[in-house]
Amino acid sequence: MTGCKKYGDSIIDYAAGEATSQQENQVKEHLAVCPGCHREYLEHKRIFQETGELDSQIDQVMEEIDWQAVSNSIHKNIRTRHSAQKNTKIIPMYSMKIALPAAAALVILGLLMGYLLFNTQNLQKPAIDTSPEGKVTLARLETTLAKKEVGNFFKQTQLVFTDLMRQCDPQDRVLWWNRLNKQRVKYLLEKSRYFTRDLDNPHLMATRGILKKIEWILFEMITLEDHITCRRLQQLQDYIHKEKLLLKIRLLEQNVTVSEV
Amino acid sequence: MQNIKEKTHADLQKEREYIRRFKEGDLPAFSHLVNLYQKRVFKLAFGFFQDKDDAMEIVQETFLRVYEKIDKFDIDSSFNNWIYRIAYNLCIDYYRKFKSKTSYQREVFEHNETQNPEPEEPEHRIDREKFQAGLKASLDELSGRQKMIFVMKHHNGLKYKEIADILSISIGTVKSLHHRAAKALQKKLAHFQYEVAK
Numbered sequence: 001m002t003g004c005k006k007y008g009d010s011i012i013d014y015a016a017g018e019a020t021s022q023q024e025n026q027v028k029e030h031l032a033v034c035p036g037c038h039r040e041y042l043e044h045k046r047i048f049q050e051t052g053e054l055d056s057q058i059d060q061v062m063e064e065i066d067w068q069a070v071s072n073s074i075h076k077n078i079r080t081r082h083s084a085q086k087n088t089k090i091i092p093m094y095s096m097k098i099a100l101p102a103a104a105a106l107v108i109l110g111l112l113m114g115y116l117l118f119n120t121q122n123l124q125k126p127a128i129d130t131s132p133e134g135k136v137t138l139a140r141l142e143t144t145l146a147k148k149e150v151g152n153f154f155k156q157t158q159l160v161f162t163d164l165m166r167q168c169d170p171q172d173r174v175l176w177w178n179r180l181n182k183q184r185v186k187y188l189l190e191k192s193r194y195f196t197r198d199l200d201n202p203h204l205m206a207t208r209g210i211l212k213k214i215e216w217i218l219f220e221m222i223t224l225e226d227h228i229t230c231r232r233l234q235q236l237q238d239y240i241h242k243e244k245l246l247l248k249i250r251l252l253e254q255n256v257t258v259s260e261v
Numbered sequence: 262m263q264n265i266k267e268k269t270h271a272d273l274q275k276e277r278e279y280i281r282r283f284k285e286g287d288l289p290a291f292s293h294l295v296n297l298y299q300k301r302v303f304k305l306a307f308g309f310f311q312d313k314d315d316a317m318e319i320v321q322e323t324f325l326r327v328y329e330k331i332d333k334f335d336i337d338s339s340f341n342n343w344i345y346r347i348a349y350n351l352c353i354d355y356y357r358k359f360k361s362k363t364s365y366q367r368e369v370f371e372h373n374e375t376q377n378p379e380p381e382e383p384e385h386r387i388d389r390e391k392f393q394a395g396l397k398a399s400l401d402e403l404s405g406r407q408k409m410i411f412v413m414k415h416h417n418g419l420k421y422k423e424i425a426d427i428l429s430i431s432i433g434t435v436k437s438l439h440h441r442a443a444k445a446l447q448k449k450l451a452h453f454q455y456e457v458a459k
Binding site: 016040047050053054058 | 296303314397400414440443450
């Protein structure tokens with residue numbers, strides 16, 4: 001076994017059929033006198049051989065595939081992706097002539113409305129009731145509003161997750177994602193972040209655990225946008241299924257909207 | 262992949278013509294290129310993932326990239342190597358992203374191993390399926406680059422030189438990654454080898 005170490009890489013190259021003739025001669029001579037290295041050589045050889053035969057079913061798999069359909073779906077995906085990109089492109093110059101004045105008018109109108117609303121609120125704002133009864137009433141009102149908002153969020157989340165559970169077709173992945181309405185997902189993600197970070201209402205503490213899971217799924221859904229894969233979708237579906245998230249969300253929604261404040 | 266060597270001069274000329282036309286915006290030329298390469302890309306990805314759906318997704322994504330980046334492709338360089346490089350990068354990318362999935366598979370494999378050890382029984386022989394399952398799980402433990410080079414070498418039957426050309430890296434790097442992969446696999450599968458030897 002003396003000096004076996006120097007043959008390590010050469011044995012691998014020899015077993016892989018990549019040794020030079022000089023290397024080959026040296027390795028052969030060594031293997032003839034070293035049973036340890038000979039065994040190592042056989043082990044490598046077997047692993048290489050088995051790797052080559054890992055896909056014994058590949059020919060059958062490839063025969064079963066409708067390659068014309070694959071080619072068509074590639075074209076379809078390209079068309080879908082590019083039409084989606086076109087739709088998000090900047091408005092052409094000719095429509096800017098109409099769009100710009102319209103946008104300016106809207107901004108001015110918005111500012112005017114805001115000013116009026118702010119002033120009216122200031123005028124009508126009642127003095128805060130600092131008595132113990134007043135504080136209780138205010139807390140009840142805040143809680144009711146927060147519950148309503150969270151309940152509404154849960155309702156919308158259920159709709160998105162139900163869509164997510166639809167079976168994904170590998171050849172229609174982009175179309176699948178477009179149908180899901182990413183704006184809605186982004187909106188819900190922002191909401192869930194707000195709830196988990198800022199909401200400290202004691203009546204809603206019970207929803208925190210679920211909210212974190214929902215936030216994670218929504219975030220994963222957003223990251224799917226660039227490289228959508230059915231495998232990844234399947235993982236999310238499995239997670240929702242395993243955690244019984246749809247059921248839990250429905251129960252929480254009922255709990256939040258129905259329970260007494 | 263072996264077809265690379267079998268390509269005739271006429272085939273290459275034809276392919277070049279398709280690429281030129283595709284670069285000018287001719288979609289039927291793109292279709293010809295898809296038909297020429299989709300099976301090869303599938304074979305490469307299938308060898309890497311051992312999963313039909315994953316391989317199909319790599320095929321789809323590869324041609325989307327080809328379509329989007331054809332302007333950057335230099336017509337004097339090898340289209341074959343370029344498309345494999347795209348597929349290779351996508352495979353590595355997916356592999357890294359879904360490492361959790363593969364470690365899950367490994368866990369399942371290791372769990373099954375502890376559930377059914379049976380090594381003491383003298384009549385017990387590790388069958389080929391078990392060895393291949395071990396091999397698949399061990400391949401998943403390699404780094405993305407090591408795994409891809411190992412698969413290209415032994416699954417797709419490429420030489421070090423061809424792999425180096427496709428991936429635009431030196432032969433030394435290919436050799437070194439291959440050696441490391443081979444040693445790691447040998448170490449992981451030593452237990453099986455022993456069983457088989459018995």
